[in-house]
Amino acid sequence: MRIATWNVNSVNQRVDSLVAxxxxxxxxxxxxxxxxxxxxxxxxEPLEALGYNIAILGQKTFNGVAILSKFPLEDIATGLPGDxxxxxxxxxxxxxxxxxxxxKVVCLYLPNGNPTNTEKYPYKLKWxxxxxxxxxxxxxxxxxxxLAGDYNIIPTAADVHNPELWxxxxxxxxxxxxxxxxxxxxxxTDALRAISDDxxxxxxxxxxxxxxxxxxxxxxxxxxxxxxAADRLSAAGIDKHVRGWEKPSDHVPVWIDLxx
DNA sequence: ATGGCCAATATGATTGGA
Numbered sequence: 001m002r003i004a005t006w007n008v009n010s011v012n013q014r015v016d017s018l019v020a021x022x023x024x025x026x027x028x029x030x031x032x033x034x035x036x037x038x039x040x041x042x043x044x045e046p047l048e049a050l051g052y053n054i055a056i057l058g059q060k061t062f063n064g065v066a067i068l069s070k071f072p073l074e075d076i077a078t079g080l081p082g083d084x085x086x087x088x089x090x091x092x093x094x095x096x097x098x099x100x101x102x103x104k105v106v107c108l109y110l111p112n113g114n115p116t117n118t119e120k121y122p123y124k125l126k127w128x129x130x131x132x133x134x135x136x137x138x139x140x141x142x143x144x145x146x147l148a149g150d151y152n153i154i155p156t157a158a159d160v161h162n163p164e165l166w167x168x169x170x171x172x173x174x175x176x177x178x179x180x181x182x183x184x185x186x187x188x189t190d191a192l193r194a195i196s197d198d199x200x201x202x203x204x205x206x207x208x209x210x211x212x213x214x215x216x217x218x219x220x221x222x223x224x225x226x227x228x229a230a231d232r233l234s235a236a237g238i239d240k241h242v243r244g245w246e247k248p249s250d251h252v253p254v255w256i257d258l259x260x
Numbered sequence: 261a262t263g264g265c266c267a268a269t270a271t272g273a274t275t276g277g278a
Binding site for chain 1 (some may be wrong): 261262263264265266267268269275276277278
């Protein structure tokens with residue numbers, strides 16, 4: 001089973017790229033972030049034509065997440081538990097069954113957290129605490145679980161082209177990275193790092209200041225795997241070339257293969 | 261952080277992104 005994540009930065013701006021990429025990479029399940037539309041405005045038809053079922057948590061203008069799956073989507077749930085006041089559309093989950101196995105897939109869009117001297121950074125840290133609690137609870141099932149999405153977290157200095165520039169940024173602050181390690185230490189495996197220790201593996205290049213041309217990137221899109229999912233991991237990759245397409249998102253797709 | 265961007269909005273300037 002191939003599972004991918006991609007922050008598309010407006011799904012309606014990315015339909016042509018999405019169709020081209022889905023056709024070439026042929027993922028079974030795709031987690032999309034920043035669809036930037038309500039459910040009624042989601043471009044269902046071209047994606048359903050490729051054989052995908054779709055679960056959507058939309059929001060006007062900002063955020064918004066969706067899961068595409070060639071297998072039926074069951075037990076769809078929206079919203080990360082732990083804060084009834086949080087109305088931002090950043091979390092949707094579903095269970096996917098292939099013939100030979102079942103996996104729970106979570107699609108998440110973790111808050112950016114900048115500027116750090118505003119309420120945005122505490123919101124990010126609290127969101128991470130909620131994600132850690134959610135994961136802790138769901139790991140008790142001892143089943144394949146994949147947390148895929150835009151984490152807005154640079155885990156280590158090996159995941160950024162120029163670490164010095166990010167030292168005070170919400171994506172790279174010690175407190176942010178410590179909470180990411182806390183998630184990992186529950187027993188979640190960073191799929192890409194289980195496959196490769198290479199430097200220069202990035203998933204985001206800013207639109208500004210020629211970041212793409214200079215390869216001034218960061219790795220912030222991740223698939224975190226429960227032990228039962230990690231034991232089935234056979235491959236992982238970043239589709240970097242997509243950043244060079246016409247009218248690109250600033251993020252590129254990341255994918256894994258699980259042996260189901 | 262930023263020279264340089266991009267997307268959405270009852271739009272033509274502002275907000276948010278990372």
